[in-house]
Amino acid sequence: MTDPIKTRREGAILEVTLDRPKANAIDLTTSRIMGEVFADFRDDPDLRVAILTGAGEKFFCPGWDLKAAADGDAVDGDYGVGGFGGLQELRDMNKPVIAAVNGICCGGGLELALSADIILAADHATFALPEIRSGTIADAASIKLPKRIPYHIAMELLLTGRWLDTTEALNWGLINHVHPAADLIAQAWDMARLLASGPPLVYAAIKDVVRDAEDAKFQDAMNHITKRQLASIDRLYSSEDQLEGARAFAEKRDPIWKGR
Known part of the structure; x- marks a missing residue:
């Protein structure tokens, strides 16, 4: 088989x-x-x-x-x-x-x-x-x-x-x-x-937020993001990729995403 x-x-x-x-x-x-x-x-x-x-x-x-x-x-x-x-x-x-x-x-x-x-x-x-x-x-x-x-x-x-x-x-x-x-x-x-070719940590955060928000009130879902209560959001906001995105924009070049 x-x-x-x-x-x-x-x-x-x-x-x-x-x-x-x-x-x-x-x-x-x-x-x-x-x-x-x-x-x-x-x-x-x-x-x-x-x-x-x-x-x-x-x-x-x-x-x-x-x-x-x-x-x-x-x-x-x-x-x-x-x-x-x-x-x-x-x-x-x-x-x-x-x-x-x-x-x-x-x-x-x-x-x-x-x-x-x-x-x-x-x-x-x-x-x-x-x-x-x-x-x-x-x-x-x-x-x-x-x-x-x-x-x-x-x-x-x-x-x-x-x-x-x-x-x-x-x-x-x-x-x-x-x-x-x-x-x-x-x-x-x-x-x-x-x-x-895109930012994997951002993808992870998007999927996490979408799942979390599916049955949540808007403000509750926003609080989970702004207070970094989702692991993917906390990882993203502390990541090298977050800095790389800002630097690439300022330097007018394509970002190099490392997933960390």
């Missing part, structure tokens, strides 16, 4: 490919492997950006492997350190993650894409939350989706399970950009290289 997760590393960028023919569905073993991969990415100081995609041209990921479930994989089993897909419950993931959606993206696969910071899609990609049709709940999507796109659109998708094409997904802000299928991975790598 081949490894269901393929990785490619180039400089500060890690590409993670879900490769489980025929549909790239995720079982418990695959989820645990993905959690290890993303935890290693999070903890590696030399890596700055990750790309998540699926193998082949038809499926990004349909989510939970129902055939594995029929063979005994419990839906409430041990998904691993990062929860389902290794990403959506991974604590302290303070590095940018790009989802390159190369085809059908539904159910837990859409929830996995929603765990990324930027979503790029091939022009033939489609999106849905069909759990309603099998009598269950898209749990993570029920939490995340109404905060990402208009409430009534999110509720329609959750309550009906209908499909979106890339035109509608882009219109509602579910995805960032649409690319021809043949160009998708190259475009994802271009985006990753742009992010990898």
Whole structure:
């Protein structure tokens, strides 16, 4: 049996490919492997950006492997350190993650894409939350989706399970950009290289602040920043990179980010 997760590393960028023919569905073993991969990415100081995609041209990921479930994989089993897909419950993931959606993206696969910071899609990609049709709940999507796109659109998708094409997904802000299928991975790598050239401590602070502020009152969230109560903010404000940014601006040159 081949490894269901393929990785490619180039400089500060890690590409993670879900490769489980025929549909790239995720079982418990695959989820645990993905959690290890993303935890290693999070903890590696030399890596700055990750790309998540699926193998082949038809499926990004349909989510939970129902055939594995029929063979005994419990839906409430041990998904691993990062929860389902290794990403959506991974604590302290303070590095940018790009989802390159190369085809059908539904159910837990859409929830996995929603765990990324930027979503790029091939022009033939489609999106849905069909759990309603099998009598269950898209749990993570029920939490995340109404905060990402208009409430009534999110509720329609959750309550009906209908499909979106890339035109509608882009219109509602579910995805960032649409690319021809043949160009998708190259475009994802271009985006990753742009992010990898940026200040990693600032990225960490941004992600930390966004998470902290999600359910906080504005002033409480601001106090966490101004009083340096978030570890990423405290590290940033005491860093060499903070000084480097100011010096580079004053000297009219590109900054050299060291992540410290």
